[in-house]
Amino acid sequence: MTRLFSERFLHALEPDELRLLETTRRLCRERIGPDADAVAREDTFAAGTFRLLVEHRIVATAFPRRFGGSEARQRLRIRLVEELGRVCSAAASLVTGADLSCRAIVAGASEAVQDQLLPALCEGRLQAAFALTEPGAGSDVRNLATVAVRAGEGYRVSGRKKFITRANVADWFVVVARCRDEQAPAGASPDDPFVALLIPRDTPGLTAGPAVDKLGWFGVPIAELAFDGVAVDARWRLGAEGEGFALAQDALVRARLGHASMALGRAMGAVEIAAAYCCERDVFGKPLGAHQGVQWMLADAITQIEASRALVDAAAASYDRGDADAAVQASMAKMHATDLGMKVCTDALQxxxxxxxxxxxxxxxxxxxxxxxxxxxxxxxxxxxxxxxxAVRRAGEASLERHPCLPAGKLTTDF
Ligand SMILES: Cc1cc2nc3c(=O)[nH]c(=O)nc-3n(C[C@H](O)[C@H](O)[C@H](O)COP(=O)(O)OP(=O)(O)OC[C@H]3O[C@@H](n4cnc5c(N)ncnc54)[C@H](O)[C@@H]3O)c2cc1C
Known part of the structure; x- marks a missing residue:
């Protein structure tokens, strides 16, 4: 079977990685694609899709081998998420979300906590959610107001989290808060270190609100969380005090690659659907696709998608190598792919x-x-x-190579 989009990225994959990709494609063809419309008609958790992704070890790609996972490279994960995004956003989001919510546990939990939780999370017997955003801290995420007050051998957490995916099904929450002493004046201060804590759903004082109505992404509901003096033992802390933000950031870099590949997968699917319509629909005496204006629209979409796939692939390889600029590369990939994804879906609908x-x-x-x-x-x-x-920071570094066309000296005074 041929495909409208290039298969050139598959050359970078190993035989066992290709096998998992082929399994994912088959699932998309036979189950996830045909079921996607039904999943998206109701915003309840897509439990059947999640079970399928667990059963076929697609969720396991996010977990280390020691806990039953396959510890996949990001270069493979972006291909899997692209396939899922091509047919069903909920399926793609379940795979990226499992990684986002478990990454801080993989990176920051004690060995005992990892042994207790990660095998069950990998097998889908437990689920976790990632709770960072708050009513007053979204884009400006350092503005967190949730506090973890040091108390005895642990903390008492108070505050609110907003827009939390899987909040109504998760057994555990990774919560990022500001850490402070009991005697400190009430409220969070920018000097308080960030701390990441694992909190089980049934802890007294923790309540999850009802699922919130939204525009799309049905199958992965969101809800608010409220913490009212929730007691958390220090054994559930991830990393050290002060490392909470860095742990969250690493999870977010991976999630950004996921958003990028999901957006591109959907854009590819949208072009495939639009192209099929253009072949079947006759207008003004010939197929829609025979009109030059339509061909140009398809050409722009396909070319830009292929360019963006290359950017995302490069960012994933950068993350896999541990490059110092992997986070900025992921930001570029996410920004480019998701903006393009919106444009392509709009044009395909048109x-x-x-x-x-x-x-x-x-x-x-x-x-x-x-x-x-x-x-x-x-x-x-x-x-x-x-x-x-x-870019501005790097441009100002003394070690940056000066452009050969520029003479030595000050640009502002010598010209
Ligand atoms: C469906 C869904 C699922 C989510 N899941 C989770 C989750 O699981 N866990 C979690 O922690 N969070 C989650 N979020 C939260 C999400 O990450 C935030 O919505 C996002 O970071 C933006 O924050 P905000 O909504 O507060 O927007 P705001 O911070 O209010 O920003 C509003 C707008 O202003 C723009 N803006 C901000 N700063 C600037 C600037 N300096 N210059 C120009 N424009 C600017 C923003 O781009 C945005 O368009 C989810 C959100 C949604 C909708």
Missing amino acids: LTGGRGYLKAFPLERFFRDAKLNQIGEGSSEVHRTVIGRD
């Missing part, structure tokens, strides 16, 4: 006319789902800021 606007036609769902990738895990504006700030 190409399918009134049918594209119908709920029964998949592009309406693709169009709604595309928006979230531009907002979650750092919006496009936030990543633009990160990339721009990094």
Whole structure:
């Protein structure tokens, strides 16, 4: 079977990685794709899809081998998420979300806690959610107001978290808060170190609100969390006090690669659907796809998607190598792929006319789902800021190679 999009990225994969990709493609063809519309009609947790992804060891790619996982390279994971995103955002999100919520446990929990939780999380017997965002801290994420007050052998957590994916099904929450002493004045201060804590769902004082109605991404509901003096033993701390933000950031870098590949997968699917319509639909005496204007739209979409896939692949390889600039590369990949994904889904819907606007036609769902990738895990504006700030910082470094066309001396005084 041939595909509309290039298979060249598969050359970078090992035989066992290709086998898992082939399994994922088969699942998408036979189960996840055909079921996607039903999953997206109701915003309840897509338990059946999750079980399938666990059973076929796609969720396991996020976990170390010691805990039953396959510790996949990001270069493989982006291909898997792309395949899932091509048919069903919920399925793709379940795979990226498992990584986001478990990464800090992999990186920061004690050995005993890892042994207790990670095998069950890998097998889907337990689920975790990642709780960072708050009513007053979204893009400006350092503005957290949730506090973890040191108390005896642990902490008492108070505050609120907003938009938390799987909040109504997770057994455990990874919660990032500001750490402080009991005697300190009430409220969080920017000097308080960040701390990441694992909190079980049934802890007294912790309540999850009802699922919140949203535009898309059905199958992965979100809800708020409230913490009212929730007691947490120090054994559930991830990393040391002060490392909470860094642990969250590592998880977010991986999640950004996931958002990027999910957005591109969906964009690829949207173009495939629009192209199929263009071949079947006749307008003004010939197929829609025979009109030059339509061909140009398809050409732009396909070319830009292929360019963006190369950027995402390079960012994933950068993460796998542990490059110092892997986080900025992930920001570029996420910003480019998700903005492009929104544009391509909009254009694909336009190409399918009134049918594209119908709920029964998949592009309406693709169009709604595309928006979230531009907002979650750092919006496009936030990543633009990160990339721009990094560029200006590097441009000002004394060690930066000066452009050969510039003479020595000060640019402002010598010209
Ligand atoms: C479906 C869904 C699932 C989510 N899942 C989770 C989860 O599991 N865990 C979690 O912790 N969070 C989650 N989030 C939260 C998500 O990460 C935040 O919504 C996101 O980071 C943006 O924060 P905000 O919504 O508070 O937007 P705001 O911070 O209010 O920003 C509003 C707008 O202003 C723009 N903006 C901000 N700063 C600037 C600037 N300097 N210049 C120009 N523009 C700017 C932003 O880009 C954005 O478009 C989820 C959100 C949604 C909608």
